[in-house]
Amino acid sequence: EKEGHDWFMRKEIFEQPRAVADALLGRRDATGRLMLDEMRLSDQELRDIDKIIIIAAGTSFYAGMVAKYAIEHWTRVPVEVELASEFRYRDPILDYSTLVVAISQSGETADTLQAIRHARGQRSKVLAICNTNGSTIPRESDAVIYTHAGPEIAVASTKGFVTQLVACYLLALYLAQVKGTRYGDEITQIVNQLEAVPAQLQQVLDDAPAIYELARQHTGARSILFLGRHAGYPVALEGALKLKELAYLHAEGFAAGELKHGPIALIEEGLPVLCVVPPQGRDQLHDKMLSGIQEVRARGAKAICLAEEGDERVAPYADHVVRLPRVPVLLQPLLAVVPLQLFACELATVLGHDVDQPRNLAKSVTVE
Ligand code: F6R
Numbered sequence: 001e002k003e004g005h006d007w008f009m010r011k012e013i014f015e016q017p018r019a020v021a022d023a024l025l026g027r028r029d030a031t032g033r034l035m036l037d038e039m040r041l042s043d044q045e046l047r048d049i050d051k052i053i054i055i056a057a058g059t060s061f062y063a064g065m066v067a068k069y070a071i072e073h074w075t076r077v078p079v080e081v082e083l084a085s086e087f088r089y090r091d092p093i094l095d096y097s098t099l100v101v102a103i104s105q106s107g108e109t110a111d112t113l114q115a116i117r118h119a120r121g122q123r124s125k126v127l128a129i130c131n132t133n134g135s136t137i138p139r140e141s142d143a144v145i146y147t148h149a150g151p152e153i154a155v156a157s158t159k160g161f162v163t164q165l166v167a168c169y170l171l172a173l174y175l176a177q178v179k180g181t182r183y184g185d186e187i188t189q190i191v192n193q194l195e196a197v198p199a200q201l202q203q204v205l206d207d208a209p210a211i212y213e214l215a216r217q218h219t220g221a222r223s224i225l226f227l228g229r230h231a232g233y234p235v236a237l238e239g240a241l242k243l244k245e246l247a248y249l250h251a252e253g254f255a256a257g258e259l260k261h262g263p264i265a266l267i268e269e270g271l272p273v274l275c276v277v278p279p280q281g282r283d284q285l286h287d288k289m290l291s292g293i294q295e296v297r298a299r300g301a302k303a304i305c306l307a308e309e310g311d312e313r314v315a316p317y318a319d320h321v322v323r324l325p326r327v328p329v330l331l332q333p334l335l336a337v338v339p340l341q342l343f344a345c346e347l348a349t350v351l352g353h354d355v356d357q358p359r360n361l362a363k364s365v366t367v368e
Contacts, residue, residue: 007355009154009246013341014205017198019149019159020334023166024194032188034174040143041099041125046178049099049125052077053092055084055115056103057365059157059241060164063129064103065234066333067168073330074176084111085368087118094122101171102128105152105160106364107135114368116140129167131160145171154356155363156245158341161238162201165334169194193327197334200325204338207323211339214304214320215346218272225266225273226253226340227296229289232276235333239274239340245358246348256292269300274343276336277307277314279329286313293317306336 005011029035052071054064061083068079082092084102094100100119104112107130116126116137128141131149138144147163173190176182218224224243228236236253243251254263256275267273273296278285293303294317305318308326315321324335348355 006349007154007345009156009158009345009355012152012154012159013338013345015150016159016162016338017201017205019163020166020201021198022148022150023163024170024191025148027170028191033184034170034177034187034191036145036170036174038144038146039127039174041127043178045125046099046175048097049077049175050097052079052099052101053087053094053119053124054079054081054101054103055087055112055119056081057084057109057111059161059238060103060105060109060112062234062238062241063161063164063168064101065237066165066231066330067101067103067172069231070169070172070330071175074172075179075181077175077179084109084115087115092119094119094124096123096125098124100124100126102126102137102141103130103164103168104128104135104137105131105147105149105157105164107132107137108364108366109137110366110368113137113140127171129164129171131163153363155358155361156242156344156355161337162334166194169331190328193331197327197331200327200335201338203325204335207339208342211322211342212346214322215343216350219347219350221249221272223250223252223266223271225263225271225301226251226276227256227259227273227289227292228253228276229256229292230278230285231330231333232278232289232336235276235336235340236274238337239276239344242341242344243347245361246344246353246355247351248353248359249347256289259292259295264295264299267296267299267301271301273301273303274340275303275305275318276332277305277311279308279326279332280311280313281329285329286311290314290317306339308332
């Protein structure tokens with residue numbers, strides 16, 4: 001059932017164009033307006049929301065970090081993102097005007113489940129973003145957006161993550177539609193951009209052999225760092241998590257702007273640093289990222305840069321450039337995460353590890 005792939009993980013990485021297409025299927029009515037059929041919260045209930053708290057664990061938490069950028073930008077509703085395991089223990093401020101969004105691929109993660117029980121006990125509405133029909137978290141939520149990625153067998157989440165991102169964008173745009181914070185034309189344009197993503201993902205996957213080659217060059221690394229900014233920051237964290245999980249290699253992701261506040265001390269000769277370069281459209285971000293790369297490279301790091309096609313400014317700063325199709329900055333995580341998944345999968349394979357069943361990990365973590 002691996003359909004010719006050595007691992008379920010690799011199969012699931014390559015299923016991402018289809019998974020994203022499925023996650024987007026049937027989300028518009030005949031007039032082009034967004035509809036979320038299991039939303040179950042009325043327009044009035046959604047208009048009354050004045051704060052959103054996203055709770056999740058692991059990779060799903062990183063999807064939540066990306067969601068914060070999108071929801072705040074498109075709806076102007078303040079969003080907090082919190083690890084489910086921390087949420088309950090800080091006595092969070094919740095009431096009926098707070099929407100709690102729980103993101104969980106499995107729908108069974110105990111930390112996330114306990115967090116939503118706590119939120120509902122405080123009269124908050126809970127919306128689940130989930131991949132598993134009928135699992136506990138959506139059953140105990142007021143509303144649900146299913147991600148429709150299909151079963152995810154490998155322990156490490158891949159198509160689960162990208163479809164969570166899609167669901168988060170759809171939620172953000174739906175809220176913008178209901179609250180009237182964005183015009184219909186603009187929402188339609190963004191949905192059109194999302195609908196172009198499956199073909200762009202396929203383009204990224206077509207370049208897999210180059211990423212595998214890169215991974216094979218790094219099997220001797222003791223540590224690999226990941227840098228990102230804005231929506232690329234959670235992608236850096238996710239790239240590092242994949243490498244820890246699968247290759248048992250020390251890896252850390254940083255916000256590029258934080259480098260000078262400490263992590264730059266880690267840089268030494270030959271240290272590989274994977275950099276998620278924001279699209280050029282957002283000039284300031286792009287410039288700042290390039291200067292961050294320059295800083296690490298001046299101290300001997302090897303910069304492997306993920307940058308959009310046509311970004312000619314990045315080459316002089318990079319030891320290696322991986323090209324990504326052009327998308328707006330908020331959507332870039334959908335594409336940028338893929339080379340990092342391929343990198344971790346290949347590196348772990350070459351090191352001889354069981355990619356589908358990494359040591360010490362379980363697919364759904366049903367204990368707190
Ligand atoms: C990473 C991974 C885990 C899960 C986390 C949450 O590859 O799989 O970090 O993302 O345990 O799981 P769900 O989304 O099922 O709640």
